[in-house]
Structures are given as C-alpha cells and as structure tokens.
Amino acid sequence: MTKVVDDEFWRQLWVNDQIGFHESEVHPTLKKYIAELTAGQEKCRIFVPLCGKSEDMKWLADQGHTVVGAELSALAIQDFFKENKVEFTSSPMEGVSDADLYKSKDDSIHLYKANIFDLKRDMIGEFDCIWDRASLDALLREDIQKYADHMRSLLKPKGRCLLETVEFDQSKANGPPFSTPANVVEKLYAEGWEIKPLQVTDGMNDQWRSRGVDNVTGKTTLLTKK
Template identity: 40%
Template sequence: MSDCPNVTETKQNRVLTEMDWKEKWKTRQIGFHVKDVHPLFEEFLNEMISGKEKLNIFFPLCGKAVDMKWLADMGHNIVGADVCELGLKEFFEEQNIPYVEESVTEIPGAKVYKSTSGNISLYCCNIYDISDSVIGQFDGIWDRGALVAVNPCERERSVIVIIINVI
C-alpha cells in the first residue's frame, strides 16, 4: 500500500489483485454477482439510451452480469471485459447463449468470447490492456461495481482507460 499513501486498507476496502479476483470466482465468493437486472439500471436506462437503438455499451469487470443479456435482448451491442474466464463462460452458459472463443491477437494471452448472434463480446484480459483499437468505442458504460474492485491506487487509471473508449 506504500504506493497509495492516502488509502487505508480495511476489510471493506481491500486491494484485490488479479489473482485474488480469479480465486474469488474459483471458490465461489461472488456475493457481488446478482441474479437480476440492477434496479437503478432499469430506472435510468432511458436516460442512457435517449431513444437510440443499437447502442454499443461497455461493461468493465463484467463477470456474468445479467444486465448484459437484458440489453442485448433489446438489440444493443455489448462488450465486456474481465480477468476471470470462469465468469465469462458462465454468463453464456447460464443465459443459454451460444458462443465461440477466439484469441485476441492484439493482446497476448487474451481471449474473446462472442455470441454467435454477434452482439455480445466478452474479453478475458486485464482491463489495462484494452484499447479502442481492439474493442471499439461506446455510447455508454454500465459499471455496477467494477470501480470498487480496482486497487484504489489504480482507480484513476481505470477510469481513464474506460473513458478513452467512449465516444
């Protein structure tokens, strides 16, 4: 924590590493995952969409958020990113969405899981390796809790990475 002098590590503000995050998924410590669309997202969706169709929406640290299918079913294009492959695969399996797995040549070791319908692409990689040249630009972002999972010292960097990918 010495790199982050103004942040005190507490039980509520634990600095998670990529390995911690993968371990949480492996041991099923995923209390952050909810089985329903977030009520605030439902309430304010019209403000984000503003009557537009086929928006490109980004989900940082997406896991297996059901909100992605909800929006995809409305005709929007979804791109998510997460370091844990398990959550991404579970998303497609639990939502009964056929998908394919491909390597991402621009990001060594990264994979993308794409719905066969083509409107959902979930990248398995570190969010800092993502760029608009790989995933495009977006009309909106839905972050239900990704920012709090990011190391507090990296939050500004995380926001910058996300913002440069929004139109």
C-alpha cells in the same frame, strides 16, 4: 496478513464461488435509467467493465443493443453463456497476452477475458455508453484515476456512463469493495465530463452487516463525455 488484490485474487473468487457481489437479477438502477444511459437511442454499443456473469448484459442485448464486456475470469464468462443458454465461440485475442474473445453466435455480445487496461480503443472500438455497476468500487484506489481516464478514452464524443457506487466507513471493512464518496467521483471526472447525480439509495444488506458495516449509501451518477 495483508490481502493482495491482483488479477489472480479475482480469478480465485470465481474458482472458489465467493461471488457475493454477483446479482442474479437485472440491476434495478439499469432498468430505471436505461433511457438516460442511451439518451433514448436504439442499438447502442455498450461497454460493461469488470462484467463477471452479469444478467444485465443479456438484458441489454435483448433490448437490441450490442454489449461488450471485460472480465478476468474465463469461468465467469463461460458461466454467463451457459447459464443464459447462449451459444458462443472463443478465440485468442491478437496483440494481448493471456487474453481471449468470447462471442455469442448472433454477435450481439462480445466478452473479453483480459485485464481491462489492456483493452485499448483501437482493439475493441469505441462506445456510445458504459454501464459501470460497482466496477470503480472494486479497483485499488491507486488505479481509479487511470481507470476513469481509460473509460473516457473508450467513449464516443457525448457518450454516457451510468455509474453505480457505494459509500461507507472504510475503517469498518477492508476493500474490495472500496468506498467511493461523491467528492472522489467529482475529482475523478472533473476534466472532460458533465456530472449529473441521479439518485441516492440505502445500500445496507446482510452482507454489509456481516462485515461490521452499519451504514451504506448507494449513489447513481450520469457522466457525459464533453
């Protein structure tokens, strides 16, 4: 039976606690390249697409940045605030059906429960930076050009995106996550971006082995909006 990867698919992963993609620590790539992402600037406005309950968001806020995330699962968002002991409020989002805004009491973290494509620049503002940890890998391949263009629409001129992707033999494991080779990244971001590869890492772990994959390459790319 073909797996249907839609909004409800992702919500059910959280309900069923099938969240092997969640990392309980701040991502080392983010720590390593935070200066490149922010261009050394303080108090940036940073967007985290498909954010889940990522520990990266609390870490970024603790560095003095304002963090805005997009996530389909209300459970993931609520878990983020509760597990980090951050007081928050929530309210329905105007102009978007079945969408809510969760805000930390200190206003440093705003998380939108919504489909990311419904979040337009005139609703959520523009950003200095985007931290994309495997969000591109999670999307259906027919949606990735739309996604890349959407991310560009949310960035300020000269804004930066730190992109973390994986590459593997897609024939050995169905997505998501999907393999995103370097040539795909180059094609997606060919128009209106400066592309700078930063690092290549060995992405193998037990989760990949259990899926029958024997070689995974992690790639980090810095994208700058022209």
